[in-house]
Amino acid sequence: MIIAVASGKGGTGKTTVAVNLALSIDNALLLDCDVEEPNDHLLIQPRINEKKPVYVTVPNIKEEKCTFCGDCAKFCKFNALFVAKGTIMVFPQLCTSCEGCKIVCKNDAIIYKTREIGEKISGISDDVELVFGQLNIGEPMAIPVIKAVKNAIFSEKKNNIIVDSPPGTTCPVIETVHGTDFVLLVTEPTPFGLHDLTIAVDAIKKLHVPFGVIINQADIGDLRVKDFCKKNSIPVLMEIPYNRKIAELYSIGKPFVKEMSEWKQKFKDLFKKIEGLVTI
Amino acid sequence: MKEITVISGKGGTGKTTITASFATLAKNTVTADCDVDAPDLHMLLHPKPFEVQDFIGPKLAMVDSKLCISCDLCQRACKFGAINNNKIDPIHCEGCGVCEIVCPEKAISLVDRVSGKAFLSKNKYGFMSHALLNPGDANSGKLVTLVRNNARKLAEKEKCNLILIDGSPGIGCPVIASVAGVNQALIVTEPTMSGIHDMKRVLKLLSHFNIPALVCINKYDLNQINTKKIEKHCSKNKIAVIGKILFDPIITKSMVAGKPIVAYSPNTEVSMAIKQMWKQLLSKLDFNS
Numbered sequence: 001m002i003i004a005v006a007s008g009k010g011g012t013g014k015t016t017v018a019v020n021l022a023l024s025i026d027n028a029l030l031l032d033c034d035v036e037e038p039n040d041h042l043l044i045q046p047r048i049n050e051k052k053p054v055y056v057t058v059p060n061i062k063e064e065k066c067t068f069c070g071d072c073a074k075f076c077k078f079n080a081l082f083v084a085k086g087t088i089m090v091f092p093q094l095c096t097s098c099e100g101c102k103i104v105c106k107n108d109a110i111i112y113k114t115r116e117i118g119e120k121i122s123g124i125s126d127d128v129e130l131v132f133g134q135l136n137i138g139e140p141m142a143i144p145v146i147k148a149v150k151n152a153i154f155s156e157k158k159n160n161i162i163v164d165s166p167p168g169t170t171c172p173v174i175e176t177v178h179g180t181d182f183v184l185l186v187t188e189p190t191p192f193g194l195h196d197l198t199i200a201v202d203a204i205k206k207l208h209v210p211f212g213v214i215i216n217q218a219d220i221g222d223l224r225v226k227d228f229c230k231k232n233s234i235p236v237l238m239e240i241p242y243n244r245k246i247a248e249l250y251s252i253g254k255p256f257v258k259e260m261s262e263w264k265q266k267f268k269d270l271f272k273k274i275e276g277l278v279t280i
Numbered sequence: 281m282k283e284i285t286v287i288s289g290k291g292g293t294g295k296t297t298i299t300a301s302f303a304t305l306a307k308n309t310v311t312a313d314c315d316v317d318a319p320d321l322h323m324l325l326h327p328k329p330f331e332v333q334d335f336i337g338p339k340l341a342m343v344d345s346k347l348c349i350s351c352d353l354c355q356r357a358c359k360f361g362a363i364n365n366n367k368i369d370p371i372h373c374e375g376c377g378v379c380e381i382v383c384p385e386k387a388i389s390l391v392d393r394v395s396g397k398a399f400l401s402k403n404k405y406g407f408m409s410h411a412l413l414n415p416g417d418a419n420s421g422k423l424v425t426l427v428r429n430n431a432r433k434l435a436e437k438e439k440c441n442l443i444l445i446d447g448s449p450g451i452g453c454p455v456i457a458s459v460a461g462v463n464q465a466l467i468v469t470e471p472t473m474s475g476i477h478d479m480k481r482v483l484k485l486l487s488h489f490n491i492p493a494l495v496c497i498n499k500y501d502l503n504q505i506n507t508k509k510i511e512k513h514c515s516k517n518k519i520a521v522i523g524k525i526l527f528d529p530i531i532t533k534s535m536v537a538g539k540p541i542v543a544y545s546p547n548t549e550v551s552m553a554i555k556q557m558w559k560q561l562l563s564k565l566d567f568n569s
Contacts, residue, residue, distance in 0.1 A: 008318050010449040011292010015474065036450035037289050037481060039474040077339065077376055098359050098376035137481060138488040140421060140453035167291040167449050168317040171418040174371060190535050192296065196318040203415035206371060220532050251503040253473035 001278060002153060002161040003271075004180040004209075008200030009193055010167035012186045013216035013240070016250060018164035019043045020257045022128045024267035029158035032132035033176040034166040035118060035145040042253045046123025046130045054133065054148045055114040056141075058092040059101050065109035072101040072110065093140055118145040122152070129156060142172045150176070160271075169196075169203040177204065181278050183211035184237065189221035194228060201234070210277060212237040214270075235277070238270050281435055282565050283428075283443040283462040285314070289478030291449035293468045294498040297531060299446040300324035300540035301554045302561075303405050308440045311403075312431040313410035314458040315448035316396065316423045324540050327401030327408040335411065335426060337395025337419040339375030341368045347387035354379035354388060371416060395419060398426050400434060407434045421453035428458070442565070451485045459491055464565060466494045466522070471506035479510065483519070493519050494564060496557060499527035522564070523557030525550055 005018040015032075019040055022028040032040035059072070059081065070083040080094040081101060092115055102110040118135040131152040133145040153161055165176040177183055183204050187193040197213070204211050213229050218239035229236050240246070249256045257264045286299045296315070303311045303325055313321040341362070343354075348366050355363040358379055362372035368379075370393075380388045395417040401408045409431035411423050431443045447458040459465055465486050469479040479495070486493045495514050500507045507524070514521050526549055534544035542551040 007291075009292065009320070010288075010318075011290065034450075036452045036455075037474075037478040039290075039477060042473045042477055075377065075381070077374075096359075096374055096376060098374065098378050100376055100378040100381065103357075103378065103381055135452065137451060137484045138456075140456050142450075142452045168420075169415050170317040170413055170420045170454075172452070174416050178371070190532055191323050191538065192320040192535060195320060195323060199318055199415050206416045220529065222536050247502060250474075251472040251506060 001159065001182070001275060002163060002180040003274060004163040004165055004177045004183045005186060006165035006173055006177055006183055006200060006204070007167055007186045008169055008196030009187065012188050012193060014167070014186050015039045015043065015164055016216070017184060017186050017214055018162050019255050020263065021267045021271065022162045023126060023255055023257050024264045025160050025271050026127070027158060028128050028160045028162055029152065029156050030128050030130045031149050031152055031161065031163045032130065033146045033149050033163055035133035035135045035142050035149065036166060038132045038134055040130055040164055041123070041132055043255050044125050044128055044130045046125040048121060048123040050122040052120045053116045054118045054120055054145045056117055056144050057097045057099065057112040058095045058115050059090055059110045060113040061088050061090065062109045062111065063088070065107045067107055069106070071104045071106065075100055075104045117141070120145070120148045129158065131156070142166070143175050146172055146175045169199045174203065174207065177209060178207055180209055182274050183209050184214055185211055186214045186216055187225055188217050189215055189223065189225045193221070194225045197225060198228065201232070212274070212277065214238045214240065216240045217242040237273055238266065281441050281443065283445060284464040284466060284561065284565065285445040285447050285459045285462045286466045286468060287447035287455060287459065287482055288449055288468045289451065289482035290470070290475050293470045293475060294525070295468050296320045296324070296446055297535070297541065298468055298496065298498070298554060299444060301542040301551070302444055302558055304540050304543050305555060305558045306406070306442060306444060309442040309444050310407045310409060310431045310435045310438070310440050312427050312443055312445045313408070314424045314427050314445050314454065316411045316413045316420050316427065316454065317448070319410055319412060321446050322410060323538060324535070325403045325405065325408060326538070327399070327403040327410065329399040329401045331400040333398040334394045335396040335398050335423050336392045337417055337422065338393070339377070339390040340370055340393045341373050341375065341379050341388050342391055343368060344387045347385045349385055351384065353382050353384065357382045374418070396423055398423065398430060400430055407438055407440065409434055421457040424454045424457035451482055455485070459486065459489060462491060464494065465491050466496060466561065468496045468498050469510060470499050471497060471503040471510060476506060476510060480513070483517070494561065495519055495521045496523040496525065497521060498525045500524040502527050522560040523553055525553050
């Protein structure tokens with residue numbers, strides 16, 4: 001079963017939930033798809049066993065064959081190519097690797113080269129296998145690194161897979177959540193939490209993946225998140241109260257199930273609840 | 281005219297809370313909410329839009345089933361997995377146009393799609409530019425650029441000399457679009473391992489684009505050892521820490537009341553710290569308060 005942990009609003013506790021859930025079940029594979037700012041490895045502290053660069057393809061112009069006709073630049077929807085009299089320029093960071101420019105080039109002047117944009121790192125600790133991605137600083141596009149991390153679903157052959165998502169509701173989140181069996185939306189009971197949750201719910205519904213909500217810091221703020229979930233028949237699967245000890249453990253990078261064993265059972269129960277919902 | 285962006289790296293550190301308070305203290309300022317997938321600033325500043333624009337994001341491929349001969353050439357050529365059984369999946373379609381040119385029957389065309397809305401608004405503190413991307417849609421970087429361009433036009437028209445930008449978490453395309461060319465970035469961080477890790481990455485991003493950085497440590501009393509680590513890192517890299525804000529539940533109360541903290545409770549310690557930070561920020565921008 002593949003469970004994604006997402007949110008909408010940043011800082012609601014996705015990594016807290018993903019890591020503590022992975023540590024509470026047996027034989028888990030934890031994927032950190034927040035490749036812009038990965039944090040799972042700070043809490044899991046894995047022994048790293050592999051680092052692999054992530055590449056994308058970009059056009060490489062064979063200038064001796066190029067007639068500067070400009071067909072490639074006219075075709076490119078992403079402004080990654082610029083052609084003027086006797087000059088052709090490629091803007092690699094704008095390129096989405098659609099490889100359409102090669103198709104439109106009548107002079108066979110375009111080949112592709114690879115460019116490194118990040119890395120995929122694997123490691124293991126406490127029976128949890130962690131695979132995370134790290135986008136190179138200055139690179140705009142997270143998706144190819146997210147795809148590389150998600151490939152571990154097929155290569156690692158584990159049954160219990162937790163996928164930690166980036167914050168937000170747009171393409172990096174969609175790419176992360178796509179193809180998973182269940183989404184846990186982590187929120188906080190504040191106006192910002194509620195507002196961003198409603199946007200996240202609308203985004204997740206488009207993917208037709210079943211979902212439920214976890215309310216973190218459940219005793220701050222107000223009851224509007226709970227009311228929203230009730231009104232929209234969204235199951236609230238866990239509430240984590242604001243707890244100074246949990247906050248302090250997080251601040252020093254310690255997953256709280258390691259020090260507060262009663263929570264290990266709660267996360268095991270959460271996992272069983274999700275299994276029940278997925279098989280419906 | 282100067283521009284400043286408030287970012288964080290890690291989500292939930294307090295960017296919007298602090299930007300909203302800055303907006304109440306600022307004069308002759310246009311505020312821009314560049315967190316276009318999950319904008320929250322409007323919940324504290326209550327803008328009233330006077331202009332709404334459609335945001336045209338990536339194009340969308342459409343298959344004319346009357347012309348389609350099910351040759352599957354489009355599916356094989358699509359690098360984004362957006363075509364299945366002659367149907368286009370709008371979630372994955374990037375609008376690249378490869379399917380359109382490989383189709384032997386000219387059965388595929390690209391159409392514009394409205395991926396969100398941009399707003400030009402007024403609130404009780406001044407003017408505001410903001411937007412909302414449709415849930416799940418793409419191209420937030422392009423929409424961020426539109427929000428910033430709208431903010432600049434508003435600032436020119438209303439003779440404002442500062443644009444205050446609320447950014448989004450991360451370091452990718454929308455964040456790059458929100459800091460490109462600004463005069464100053466303020467990083468709001470928190471004294472946790474994740475906060476420190478993410479702050480270091482966003483500092484590298486700003487250095488990569490030659491944007492001067494300042495730091496604010498929010499909830500600093502939650503872990504004084506980590507707060508000292510942040511201060512040490514900043515000092516080593518010659519980055520000024522211009523504010524340290526206490527963790528105070530009154531901030532959540534002000535959010536529930538829909539008010540920036542400096543308006544909700546102006547004399548509380550948090551508000552005084554934010555006001556002090558604003559003064560320092562203005563002096564870094566060479567503005568008189």
